Amino acid sequence: MASSLLAGERLVRALSPGGELEREQLPQKLRAELEAALGKKDMGCESRSGSGCLVPFRLIRDLHQHLRERDSTLYLHELLKGSEIYLPEVVKPPRSPELVARLEKIKIQLANEEYKRITRNVTCQDSRHGRTLxxxxxxxxxxxxxxxxxxxxxxxxxxxxxxxxxxxxxxxxxxxxxxxxxxxxxxxxxxxxxxxxxxxxxxxxxxx
Structure with a gap:
């Protein structure tokens, strides 16, 4: 499940010294958390973005709330241009060999039962030789x-x-x-x- 945002250059530039967010007087704690998040590189995200920085949704919500409280003319959707939702790759756990063998056994058993059910009324006797006693x-x-x-x-x-x-x-x-x-x-x-x-x-x- 997605829980973070792959920050684009627009957000990184706005938070850098002299950027647009500097005049918004962000709370010290919020700015520190944003700078710390933008300073962390994710190796799997660098190929998708120049910055490759992951920002949790919680910080984005706090930033949006702060801009609304200040009636800022800087809108969140403008800051998030070029950003993407980060979907981490789901690693599937390896299947147990015992479970795979058991499933194959059950599959073969069900196939045999289905074959017996279908061929239950089929006899090998040729009708040209007459019926049995x-x-x-x-x-x-x-x-x-x-x-x-x-x-x-x-x-x-x-x-x-x-x-x-x-x-x-x-x-x-x-x-x-x-x-x-x-x-x-x-x-x-x-x-x-x-x-x-x-x-x-x-x-x-x-x-x-």
């Missing part, structure tokens, strides 16, 4: 389950029709009314069984 057995079991489900559906609907037809004789005396009631009950039971069967088949297809 396990696949054939799975298909047979699926067909058998489907046949049993359809048979149960037919038996359930038929049983609902017969039971309703026989039971409705205590309510209806006409044949047409008994048949109509049996058809309604059988249709409701059939729709319910069909809904359950479709849900079961969707679950099986999802697993495949």
């Amino acid at each position: 396990s696949d054939l057995g799975k298909q047979v079991r699926s067909v058998k389950a489907l046949v049993i489900t359809i048979f149960n559906f037919i038996v359930t609907v038929a049983a609902a029709f017969i039971c309703t037809y026989l039971g409705s004789q205590y309510i209806f005396t006409e044949m047409a009314s008994r048949v109509l009631a049996a058809l309604i009950v059988a249709s409701v039971v059939g729709l319910a069984e069909l809904y359950v069967m479709v849900q079961a088949m969707e679950g099986e297809f999802g697993e495949l």
Whole structure:
């Protein structure tokens, strides 16, 4: 984080003997601190400025406050012409070899897990040579389950029709009314069984 200013020639000339700041009657402490700061050379800054002097922001604020209190016609922005904010180079600490090795190990492990996840459903068997016995057995079991489900559906609907037809004789005396009631009950039971069967088949297809 920047905390100092790379003083330009304008600021150095104003603070030198006979400069513009001499008539501003700077406080002795402030002048001494400014002169001390301008007297320190930073090797990394000399290439960017002829003076290469670093002045903390605190001294710049104090100088600005003093000029405002005196209602001076000398403005701070004029003094800072040619000056630059000094950004020290950030030295990155060396990375630990143990940490680098551990990160590489974790990276390889994650790559292997991702590869296994992608190739989980991929088999090396050529489809031209037919399916394995396990696949054939799975298909047979699926067909058998489907046949049993359809048979149960037919038996359930038929049983609902017969039971309703026989039971409705205590309510209806006409044949047409008994048949109509049996058809309604059988249709409701059939729709319910069909809904359950479709849900079961969707679950099986999802697993495949």
